[in-house]
Amino acid sequence: MEPADLDNTILKCQGLTKNFGGVLAINNLDLEVQKGKITAIIGPNGSGKTTFFNLVMHLYDATSGQVVFGTENTNLLELPTHSINRVGLARTFQTLRLFLNLTVLENVLIGMSSQLNSGFGAALIKPKWAREEDKLAEEKALEILSLFGSRLISMCNEPASSLSYANRRRMEIARCVASQPKLILLDEPVAGMNPTETREVIKDIQKIHEAGHTILLIEHDMTLVEGVAEHVFAFDHGSKIAEGQFKEVSNHPAVVEAYLGKQALKQ
Numbered sequence: 001m002e003p004a005d006l007d008n009t010i011l012k013c014q015g016l017t018k019n020f021g022g023v024l025a026i027n028n029l030d031l032e033v034q035k036g037k038i039t040a041i042i043g044p045n046g047s048g049k050t051t052f053f054n055l056v057m058h059l060y061d062a063t064s065g066q067v068v069f070g071t072e073n074t075n076l077l078e079l080p081t082h083s084i085n086r087v088g089l090a091r092t093f094q095t096l097r098l099f100l101n102l103t104v105l106e107n108v109l110i111g112m113s114s115q116l117n118s119g120f121g122a123a124l125i126k127p128k129w130a131r132e133e134d135k136l137a138e139e140k141a142l143e144i145l146s147l148f149g150s151r152l153i154s155m156c157n158e159p160a161s162s163l164s165y166a167n168r169r170r171m172e173i174a175r176c177v178a179s180q181p182k183l184i185l186l187d188e189p190v191a192g193m194n195p196t197e198t199r200e201v202i203k204d205i206q207k208i209h210e211a212g213h214t215i216l217l218i219e220h221d222m223t224l225v226e227g228v229a230e231h232v233f234a235f236d237h238g239s240k241i242a243e244g245q246f247k248e249v250s251n252h253p254a255v256v257e258a259y260l261g262k263q264a265l266k267q
């Protein structure tokens with residue numbers, strides 16, 4: 001495998017394949033994600049988008065191929081799953097995974113805990129350095145919550161269960177940002193949101209990007225993709241069928257066919 005372009009490429013996969021007992025969820029996939037950009041993956045249901053994230057995070061073992069990450073060309077498929085976050089990746093899930101009985105602030109602090117030396121927790125006796133680390137972590141968590149305007153910070157001491165659905169999704173993104181990752185993976189960040197909420201989350205994502213984060217997101221909502229993505233990959237049947245800017249990808253015949261079926265091209 002060729003080494004990734006150290007200057008620009010943050011994630012590179014080659015020949016990546018995942019076979020679920022005969023279902024080729026990812027089929028010989030080659031792609032490169034550029035550092036500093038917002039990149040989107042689109043594709044019809046079942047085209048392998050979430051499976052791709054699960055392979056990158058090493059939640060699944062790949063059938064074959066490689067995924068390398070960062071300037072050190074770390075082979076993610078050789079890392080234990082629990083180390084993926086430490087090397088600089090964080091992701092949200094298509095369906096929410098939050099600690100509903102913890103406060104909004106605590107949920108974000110949990111995202112941060114892999115970066116702390118002492119680990120965040122309610123130990124009865126902590127050395128001074130660990131208490132100072134907790135204090136700094138709390139300040140950082142509040143700063144991250146403030147990326148979402150007043151929506152999360154005004155609720156920071158409330159249980160996550162008291163948040164609206166849209167704010168729960170925002171909080172999941174905040175928890176991702178908290179681990180200070182080099183690459184953030186968002187799986188359908190506006191799923192289930194109305195158009196107004198979607199427009200607001202577009203702004204939230206842009207703010208996170210402006211704060212210096214590289215983002216790779218999966219999304220069905222084309223308003224969001226068009227609004228934020230500098231580069232787009234289209235998947236179908238586990239393969240990349242097009243890539244480029246939103247306009248060219250969304251008009252690409254293979255993409256139109258994948259979404260609407262062959263009939264759409266005949267009309």
Ligand SMILES: Nc1ncnc2c1ncn2[C@@H]1O[C@H](COP(=O)(O)OP(=O)(O)OP(=O)(O)O)[C@@H](O)[C@H]1O
Binds near residue numbers: 050052
């Ligand atoms: N754990 C699994 N076991 C078996 N098959 C799976 C598993 N996960 C995904 N698949 C199959 O792999 C294919 C790709 O699924 P995946 O969830 O990656 O699609 P997706 O593009 O994320 O779809 P959606 O847009 O609906 O979220 C589908 O055929 C799916 O049924």
Ligand SMILES: [Mg+2]
Binds near residue numbers: 049050051094
């Ligand atoms: Mg999915």
